[in-house]
Amino acid sequence: MTMSLDARLDDVEGLIRRQPAVAGHRWTLFQLLCVTEQWERAIQQLQVFAQLDPQHAQAAQAYRDLIRAERWRAKVLGGLAQPGFIVEAPSWVEKLAEALRLTAAGQTEAADSTREAALDQAPLVGGRGTTHSFDWIADSDSRLGPVCEIITAGRYRWLPFSDIVAWEIRRPAALVDLVWASCSLTLVDGTKAHGFMPARFPVIAHTLHNSAMQDALRLGNTTVWTDIGRTGVVAQGRKTWATSAGDAGLFELDVCAFAHDANATLAGRVAVIATASRGDLDGTA
Template identity: 35%
Template sequence: MQDVSRLIADGELDAALQQTQQHIRQNPADPKSRILLFQLYCVQGLWDKALNQLNVLRDLDASTLLMVSTYEQVLLCEALRKDVFAARKTPLIFGEPPAWLALLLEALMRESSGDFQQAVQLRTQALQQAPATAGALDGTPFEWIADADSRLGPVLEAIVNGRYYWVPFIQISKIQLEKPTDLRDLVWIPAQFTWINGGEASGLIPCRYPGSEMASDARIRLSRLTEWNEVADGVMHGTGQRLLATDVDDYALLDVRTIEFNPAAGLE
């Protein structure tokens, strides 16, 4: 499967997918190849096919059961995530929902109906009302942090305990992100969260902005690039790898290892 690794490195995802499928037709009981196929389906946003591979792996190799149970829930979260950004559903909110977060959700609804001007106004209000959260990113202090995509701003998308959340940064004390080691880590990066109440949880952060899996550019699908699309006057949507903005600099999510917050500063 070395050729597949080279194809992925070169961004030839369709060819990598075809070669992996061919290998599995010849070696249907090879769990490593099926894990790779599952991951390729995830990169391509073929969620149903990815789920089918997990079902096969469950019966094929007991050592994959933890991975299977984890990512079954993650795939269901992706369906909900799509509906959230299309304003068909609302996300779970971690902690007590602040008033400004309702404005962000209302902005999604306005945008989905084509009222982009009102969506911009609502997001501007939300960003003005949301408290700044100071801290340090990999040791570099910042006075505030936000997702660079204004649809989210002071909110982090996260999958915790198999459920999709919007987590206000003011609810977080610390995030430790693992270094990507596998193809699926370019879709959802494992993270350890410490909440302001002292509780801890393991979870996953979606690496890519919604819809990135549909991009023609493999660099977008592989979280190697971030681009901004102007969907209306003054309305920019991110595609590709998530970008975190601070008063100091912008940071690609997969380059970040630790974010430590000073929650008290955000609650003043």
């Protein structure tokens, strides 16, 4: 029987009590704390890990930056902060951010109208992966839609799909890779961007009464969606793209090249994003 995340935490904490100077135990605990979104404790364990194993001090700093970016991400998705950008953001991206602020203020109707206006302007982007070919792609969480989340240089940023020519996403090799996936992107101007994509949507623990489901979401084994207003689709769990060919998980499109149609937009497709495989909190993929 698979151990729950809580049981795994208890197990490694027991190891640390018996062997507090073993750096590997601290690293395992750090990863579990990231998966369960216990950020303050994760930072504390990361600091101890770096003290016990100084050769990994640079990696520890990189993960501190990722935690800081993840916490900023939560503020952005909650409508309380602005995302960063790699290139100058078009007006429709600013409208997506404004829709989040309106939602946070309880102005759901205004948020819907603002998001619809953004999607009317967002260019349509098709592409091809190893196993998927599609005419359009968007984040399955409509708060993001036609923008890709990426953490570069320690900052959380939004990058329109229309600015991406290709990407490569490294498949997970460690538990923490289920939280942040290392990636390399090529932009339309030839720029190479290296960083991390969030591999999960934030899990809202108080909305879930099933601990097994909560673990599945935190480990990126499944996704659930819930609707807010006409256009709001909030996802939890595994990072999932909505495409014209159906949903695809982050690691299913680990290698992807994109094609751009300057005359097509996502107008009218918000209903598809909001209904394809979406429903109430019980819907999963």
